[in-house]
Structure formats: structure tokens, C-alpha cells
Amino acid sequence: MANTARVHIFDVDHTVVRKTSTEYFAQMALKEKVIRISQLSHLLIDWVKYKLALPDNDFIEKTAKKLAGIQKSDLDRVSAVCFEKRIKPNIFLGAKNIIEDLIKKGEKVIFATSSFDFIIKPLEQYFGIEGSLACQFEYSQGKTTGNLVGYSFFGPKKKTAAQAWLEKNAIDPQNASFYSDSYTDLPLLEYCGTPVAVNPDGILKRKAKKLGWKILYFKDVLKYS
16 A cells, blocks of 8 residues: 655745744854854855855855864754744744644654754754754764764755655655745755745745745744734
């Protein structure tokens, strides 16, 4: 008998959360002096490339190299505070309602994000979600080594990771929904049976309209509810 199980996959940044979860974390980590501004200075160039639709699909691996030697305990500590003060208040109500309704119906929900697992873990716990796809630092003696475990989940590599997850869980990609805001997620959107554009950028919006994909717009967040 064919496996008819469904899964609903959500990008996080600008889809579930109003801004970039890593940005929220980085601002707090800089304030707490867990990281230095010099370790992140190149990200401005990466942001410009992204806006020009010329993204560097390996920018996370390159960023990780500059973040060697950070205590895992510091990352976990800052991420917990960051969630309560910055991420949780900026969860879109529309996304929250959809995710909670799906979970109540017994549907499987996971996140697939290019953000890091320690940043996303509190968000998972908030919704009662397990098994999401997120970047992971490699650690040695409790400190970051400058390498990732495997590869980052940005652009086409997110599709690769999700495809492996679906195969491992014996779920047909036609039974998968994927919600995202970004043109960089087009490989996974096109792979899943039900692609949903959420607050889409210009490139994704044009693609979604052309192909008749569902488009959602979220504005209100928890702190204003």
C-alpha cells in the first residue's frame, strides 16, 4: 500500500518570522560579545548579491569559517533569550494559525531553513515540532570548529536536504507542501506537490502567478495581537 502521509514544510525567515532569525540572533550575540562585527562584515556583500539575484550558495559555509572558537553554551544561552525577546514577538499570526491548525489535525510539520539549529530549536519547542532541517555547526571540546556538519541548507541545497528527508520518511514529494518567501527556494518549491508563496519577493511572486501557485500575505505579528 502506498504511503499517503503528508508533510508541511515551512521556511522560517519572512515566512513564519517577520525578519531574518539569524539577524535577530546576530544583533543579540554582538551585544553580548559572543561574536564580533568583524566576523560578519562580509555579509553585507552577500546581501547585495542576494538582492541582485546573484546569491553565493556557499556563503554560510564561508561564514562558519569566521566563527570558529565560539562556546556552544554561549550560542544556546543567547538563542534562548533571543527567541523570547526578538523572535517570538515577531512570529506572523497567519503562519502561527496555519501551523497550529495543521498540528491539531495530526499533520506533520517541520521547518526547513538556512538558519542554525540552535536558533530554530526554541521555535520548534514553541510549536511542539521536531526533526526540522537547519544548519549545524561542528563542535570540538564544546567550541565551534569553523565547519558545518554536512552542508548548509541554502538555495538548491535546501531542496537536496528536504529530498533526503522525504525519502528517509517514505513520503512522496507530491504529498509535501512547502511555504517560502524567497526565489532561492524555487528548487524545493518546484519539487513539492503543493508550493505556497508567502510574502514573496518579486522573482518568486512572478513565478507563483505564472504557475498558479497559492500566494499568502502575512503582516500581523504576535507582539501586536
